[in-house]
Amino acid sequence: MTVSKAPNGDPRGHVEPPDLDEDAGAALQLGELSELLGYSLKRAQLKVFEDFLRCMAPLQLTPAQFSVLLLLDNNPGRNQTEIANTLGILRPNFVSLLDALESRDLLTRMRSPHDRRSHVLMLTDKGRATLARAKKLVATRHEARLIELLGPANHKALLGMMATIARDF
Amino acid sequence: MTVSKAPNGDPRGHVEPPDLDEDAGAALQLGELSELLGYSLKRAQLKVFEDFLRCMAPLQLTPAQFSVLLLLDNNPGRNQTEIANTLGILRPNFVSLLDALESRDLLTRMRSPHDRRSHVLMLTDKGRATLARAKKLVATRHEARLIELLGPANHKALLGMMATIARDF
DNA sequence: TGTAATTTGGTATGGTTCATAACAATTATC
DNA sequence: GATAATTGTTATGAACCATACCAAATTACA
Numbered sequence: 001m002t003v004s005k006a007p008n009g010d011p012r013g014h015v016e017p018p019d020l021d022e023d024a025g026a027a028l029q030l031g032e033l034s035e036l037l038g039y040s041l042k043r044a045q046l047k048v049f050e051d052f053l054r055c056m057a058p059l060q061l062t063p064a065q066f067s068v069l070l071l072l073d074n075n076p077g078r079n080q081t082e083i084a085n086t087l088g089i090l091r092p093n094f095v096s097l098l099d100a101l102e103s104r105d106l107l108t109r110m111r112s113p114h115d116r117r118s119h120v121l122m123l124t125d126k127g128r129a130t131l132a133r134a135k136k137l138v139a140t141r142h143e144a145r146l147i148e149l150l151g152p153a154n155h156k157a158l159l160g161m162m163a164t165i166a167r168d169f
Numbered sequence: 170m171t172v173s174k175a176p177n178g179d180p181r182g183h184v185e186p187p188d189l190d191e192d193a194g195a196a197l198q199l200g201e202l203s204e205l206l207g208y209s210l211k212r213a214q215l216k217v218f219e220d221f222l223r224c225m226a227p228l229q230l231t232p233a234q235f236s237v238l239l240l241l242d243n244n245p246g247r248n249q250t251e252i253a254n255t256l257g258i259l260r261p262n263f264v265s266l267l268d269a270l271e272s273r274d275l276l277t278r279m280r281s282p283h284d285r286r287s288h289v290l291m292l293t294d295k296g297r298a299t300l301a302r303a304k305k306l307v308a309t310r311h312e313a314r315l316i317e318l319l320g321p322a323n324h325k326a327l328l329g330m331m332a333t334i335a336r337d338f
Numbered sequence: 339t340g341t342a343a344t345t346t347g348g349t350a351t352g353g354t355t356c357a358t359a360a361c362a363a364t365t366a367t368c
Numbered sequence: 369g370a371t372a373a374t375t376g377t378t379a380t381g382a383a384c385c386a387t388a389c390c391a392a393a394t395t396a397c398a
Binding site: 028029030031032033034035036037038039040041042043044045046047048049051052063067070071073074075078082083086088135138142143145146149150154155157158159161162163164165166168169 | 197198199200201202203204205206207208209210211212213214215216217218220221232236239240242243244247251252255257304307311312314315318319323324326327328330331332333334335337338
């Protein structure tokens, strides 16, 4: 049971707005919000993705697209379900993502001879070239700035903690 | 210029799928993806929000709704624009968010007597009571588990780094 | 003072992401 | 060989995000 700030009863009738705007232009108090990890986490994540998109603008790759290319390069010959699953993407939503990359000739879907239901995914030469350029952009412009901001040790510790949360929480 | 893995030319004709599925059921290699902060950040953030929703299920509050209640409690008498701005929510999208909370009688919009364009936002008694319960749930079930997982020192360091990225990156 | 510019809450709208159900083709199970 | 499960896919709707625009109110300023 919480008690109203109103000094006297005032049982659900006319209520006065508080404080005749004494602190009109003051910055708001985040309060406990700054101790809420989820909140800071989300805001930080948005900033990081924003910067990623900026750095990747010349190649026009979103974080999700980049992650697909990278994962394919490290795991050639996998099918859509396997790639989508390890990225946490639902199969139906993965289709249009692949369509976009395939229409740009960055990868190909190929029917597997062993299981004619599944599509084996492979990077094209153009896909590999684009991925190489993308990796350089990420390393030199994006990740480098993060490391500079946090310091190498903190950056590494941060990576570890994120992995821990993603895996064990 | 990247060179195809194919040993001989094969100038864009029929291409063989690789490896007759030798590593069929093996776990995929994340590769450089695990060094990409944005990737781990996003996956961790999703996990954290997921758990937040679970813990908050009895009160039916989303992270965004909780942040609004908390911010209002710490900054009574502010208008919609101010609250929305500090939360990074666009004014148009803030309207329906407030509608939902107001229809549950957790807060009220009140025309300001000083500027009759703006709505002064205030928690209702029910809003304050709900917020108090919500804070307890977050602290005891949600945040406590995170602290346990990471350790108090790491948890604190993590909060600091997230704030740094959100502010300075 | 009166008119233009700005601000506030709101509507409408479209884009992107995310989640579920269903389906045909193919493969696995028994 | 009938049934069940899997793969890629379509369709669809919810949730979230962004932009343009509007009326009412306030502010700026000529």
